[in-house]
Amino acid sequence: ENADELRFQKDTLTHRLKDTESKNQTLEAQLSDLQQRLKSTQLEREAYQKSLRSLLELLDSKIFELTELRDTLAKLIEGS
Amino acid sequence: ENADELRFQKDTLTHRLKDTESKNQTLEAQLSDLQQRLKSTQLEREAYQKSLRSLLELLDSKIFELTELRDTLAKLIEGS
């Protein structure tokens, strides 16, 4: 290899390295964005589960109150 | 007592007896009517109780179905 040939190879490698590093940065940005979205999805999901759990407790209390009403009706029927 | 006096007393008694017997019939009719009303009131009441008992059974099944729905929601919350 003479110096001209080596200089040409060096320039080619420098160019490819820059391209690859640039692509790398793009990928890292995409990865960071996706991780952010996954995390916010997870947080939304937890908030959602919490709302559903409150709803379940409310439903429990409504079923309990309907059962009390049912017992009152049963006593009225028995007692008359 | 002479015969005239006795005859007068007899007539008076006959008149009072008729009045009392007439009143008797009226009372018996009222009594019969009232017994009829009491009986029909009793029958209405039994029919009413029967309707209420059907309603109670229906309410029981609705509470049961709401409890099943509640369990399905609880499983959805747990499983996610």
Added chain:
Amino acid sequence: ENADELRFQKDTLTHRLKDTESKNQTLEAQLSDLQQRLKSTQLEREAYQKSLRSLLELLDSKIFELTELRDTLAKLIEGS
């Protein structure tokens, strides 16, 4: 009719009148008792209806609260 015959008829009538008056008192007592029972039955019935009306109002409020819960669930499903 001679006086003896009339006297006999008078005694017979007096006896029948007493019997009839006695039966009358019995009927009046039965009638009064029945009227009392009918009245107390009516009062019980009104108290019963009042209890059922309270129950109906309670059921209305439970249905209303279940409907609110349903709307909350619908909003959670829409919003997510």
Added chain:
Amino acid sequence: ENADELRFQKDTLTHRLKDTESKNQTLEAQLSDLQQRLKSTQLEREAYQKSLRSLLELLDSKIFELTELRDTLAKLIEGS
């Protein structure tokens, strides 16, 4: 620059390029994995919403049936 110096620079660049390309592959694998997880999270979420929607419809029918029961009770109270 003489040939030795250029050869050294060429080797260094070749090494850096390989490192960067290797990191690139790692990043692409992570990105693909994350996209897969986000997609499966999305699918789970849609299945979950579908289950909740079924539950809401069931709750609607239970509220409707309780309202019918309530109307039956109201008619019983009115009619007696």
